[in-house]
Amino acid sequence: MSVVLIAGSPGSLSRTSALIDFINKELQEQGIETDVFNVNEFDGNEVFFADFNAPQIVRYREAIAKADAVVLATPVYQASFSGALKLLLDLIPERGLKGKVVLPLANGGSDSHLLVIDYALKPVLSALGASNVLGGVYVNAKQLTLDGEKRYQVGEEASARISRSLEELIETLPSQSSASASAYQRSVAYA
Structure with a gap:
């Protein structure tokens, strides 16, 4: 199983990147193959x-094509998702998210921006063929605080909600065995 993670913040030290780092660690601890793409690591002109x-764009498109799932995070800009993330989404072929969770x-x-995912981001994902x-x-x-090293850390309440969503993601993947999903549920329960 392969999961592509996309951080859609142009900042190198950002809350969005902290969310993706948290998820990447959680998935890797479960033995799930991940590939992380941070918008600020791309050449702006190429994108x-x-x-x-x-x-970099060839590698990105190939990773998306072979992935079973895509996890993406964005900061909220002007009551919508970041333009930088939109540029990365534009690189995905038409129907490129078909069959992916x-x-x-x-x-x-x-x-105040709680519904940005439903009203701004989901329609774009649907246009790319994402039905799940x-x-x-x-x-x-x-819910994201700076630590002593000036890195954002995901708070307890947010990490619990993200972990529940990851559990759903793992359960939804057709190639994921029920034993692995159960193991993840147990690890989340004890965290």
């Missing part, structure tokens, strides 16, 4: 002009 021959996440400064888009998780900025 903006959709240079499909650029090595998709878990969207968003983080914003207040709960999970409920998603919205994380308020207060």
Whole structure:
């Protein structure tokens, strides 16, 4: 099983990246193969002009094509998802998310943007062929705190909600055995 994780924040140290790092660690602890793409690691010109021959874009598109699931996170900008994430989504071929389980996440400064996943992000994912888009998780900025090394940490309440969504993701994947899903449920219960 393969899961692609996409961090849609242009900042190198961001709450969005912290969410993806948290999820990546959780999935890898379960022995799930992950491939992480952070929008700030792409060459801006290659993404903006959709240079499909650029090595990073080729690798990204190949990873999406072979993935069983895609997890993406975005900061909220102007009551929607980031334009940087939209540029990465534009690199996915038409119907490129067909047959994949998709878990969207968003983080914003207040709960006023709680519905950004449903009203802004899910329609775009549907246009890319995603028919199995999970409920998603919205994380308020207060649930992500800086540690002593100036890195964001996911708070207890947010990590519990994300873990429940990951459990659903694992259960939904057709190639995932029920034994692995049960093992993940037990590890989440004891965390």
